[in-house]
Amino acid sequence: MTERELVDLYIKFFESKDHKRIPGASIIPENDSTILFTPAGMQPLVPYLLGEKHPQGKRLVDVQKCIRTGDIEEVGDATHLTFFRMLGNWSLGGYFKKEAIQWSWEFLTGKEWLGFDPEKISVTVFAGEGDIPADHEAAKIWMSAGVPKERIYSFGMKDNWWGPTGATGPCGPDTEMFLDTGKEPCCEECKPGCSCGKYFEVWNDVFMEYRKTEAGTYEPLEQKNVDTGMGVERTVAMLGGYKTVYEIGVLKPLIKRIRELAAIEEEEPTRSERVIADHIRSTTHILGDDQGVVPSNVDQGYVLRRLIRLAIRHGMKLDIPKSFLGELATMVIETEGEEYPELARNKALILDELEREEKLFGETLQSGMKQFNKMLPNLLKNPNKIIAGRLAFKLYDTFGFPVELTADLADENGMTVDMDGYHKAFDKHRELSKQGAEKKFKGGLADNSEMVTKLHTATHLLHAALRKVLGDSVKQKGSNITAERLRFDFLYPEKMTDEQKKEVEALVNSAINDKVSIEMLEMHPDEAEKLGALGFFKDKYGDVVKVYTIGEYSTEICGGPHVENTSELGRFRIASEKSSSRGVRRIKAVIE
DSSP states (O other): OOHHHHHHHHHHHHHTTTOEEOOOOOSSOSSOOSOSSOOSTTGGGHHHHTTOOOTTOSEEEEEEEEEOOTTGGGTTSSSOOSEEEEEEEEEESSOOHHHHHHHHHHHHHOTTTTOOOGGGEEEEEEOOBTTBOOOHHHHHHHHHHTOOGGGEEEEOHHHHEEOOSSSSEEEEEEEEEEEEOSOOOSSTTOOTTOTTSSEEEEEEEEEEEEEEOTTSOEEEEEEEEEEEEEEHHHHHHHHTTOSSGGGSTTHHHHHHHHHHHHTOOOSSOOHHHHHHHHHHHHHHHHHHSTTOOOOOSSHHHHHHHHHHHHHHHHHHHTTOOSSOHHHHHHHHHHHHTTTSHHHHHTHHHHHHHHHHHHHHHHHHHHHHHHHHHHHHHHHHTOTTOEEOHHHHHHHHHHHOOOHHHHHHHHHHTTOEEOHHHHHHHHHHHHHHHHHHHHHHTOOGGGTOOHHHHHHHHHHHHHHHHHHHHHOTTOOEEEEEEOSSOEEEEEEOSSOOOHHHHHHHHHHHHHHHHTTOBEEEEEEOHHHHHHHTOBOSOGGGOOSOEEEEEETTTEEEEOOOOOOSBGGGSOOEEEEEEEEEETTEEEEEEEEO
16 A cells, blocks of 8 residues: 555545545644644644634544654664654544544454454553543443453553643543554563564544643643544555565655665665655755745754754765765655645755755864864873763764764774763753753744734734735745744845834734724635735645635734734734845744
């Protein structure tokens, strides 16, 4: 079964259960400051999981492209990828555990569907933890479906709890489905979730009953939801009997071409080959996204740059000739561009940025070499001939110099690197970054707060004002909202003048002072276009969209949430305006 066939079969099954297919969202979160990339199918639906009405109804199904870098060190093994696609079916305050579990069982075991042997399926449920009780209901439903008690396992939050994806938001207990691969158990305690490979996780049903608050407590949601996830690449690999996910889809020809470029004759692909294949697919999709992320030293741009440089570094380890990323990216575009047309639309940008980044990394390596050579005389004075781990980390963190190259240079000079010390310094840095991110990315649409709703409404007025002052070439490239401020990125080649910023502020505040009611209508995207509604991601819209109109000031396609009247907003002020990336400006603004 191919990836396309699995997606089509899954969609067909849930459409037969009265689900409406919705298009997958961008991998760059829109109006959500809680995460850098879309890590799961539920993230774009957070406002609807919290009660906002979805234009397609309460039952939804989709396939969502995702980026996860939390376990990037695991990429290159049999199953881990930074870019992957997730199938999901959703209930927004409609059906709950009974239907979700029964349909999961039907799709897994039904002969016209996946047709797995029921005897090979085991499941796990939430055992309860802290003040949250065990999910006995899910266990009973599984038994009534045909899973015997001895193949139902209970685990705590570490294994059977999902979310939130950011610091706060919807979350809840889950039930996971595993297939017995037929391998011998590694020990007497071997059970689903064991890493030995006997059990393969194929699906996950999340029962979103709670919302995690900033205080770290869990509050019951008024609207109970179902959020499920089935990884496309992993499931297709398992169905086809492949050993790894790198033997399917675009990853297979990528590996083949990498081996040709590196003149590799060994039978088994190395980890470096897999890392390059995964990272070039990820970077192609990030660069090709219509939201317009390019390499930088902050936020999404930093992650993108790291992925690119890791791919280059592994190419160096394989002695691949320089400037190979563009060729591999073109393969991704040609293979996946039909399903994701934004890749073809943004092909020139993808290839230009990869070429620029390869050149820049070459300059970075030269700079790192100079720094190392400056340090070398003092390093050689060390009688132990060991380079401190914190120094190796400084070369990496400050100059972007890979620790592997530091180790190679150390070896050439009769020294070694304290790798334990390096990893300790790296882990400390990562923990500090994580703590900073939790503070930085708290809030957003995941909290649905009053101030976030106000600021989100203000972005509509800001967008319209910018187009009036600067011209219709202005287009939104992304936004990020916290309870403290809004951040709005837009296409424009020049720095705004003080007069232009004052004019934009005046237009927004005029709309606020006019106390305009905000109206919402649901319609087909073509009708919205005829109405003059702004909307720049047509291939991301479903058959029905929400159009918000703010008097004569703004008409825009958006999912929400919004205030009812502009008088609720307060005074709007631009706090800063600067370059975000080439051709993209960034405004930060507040409401006072």
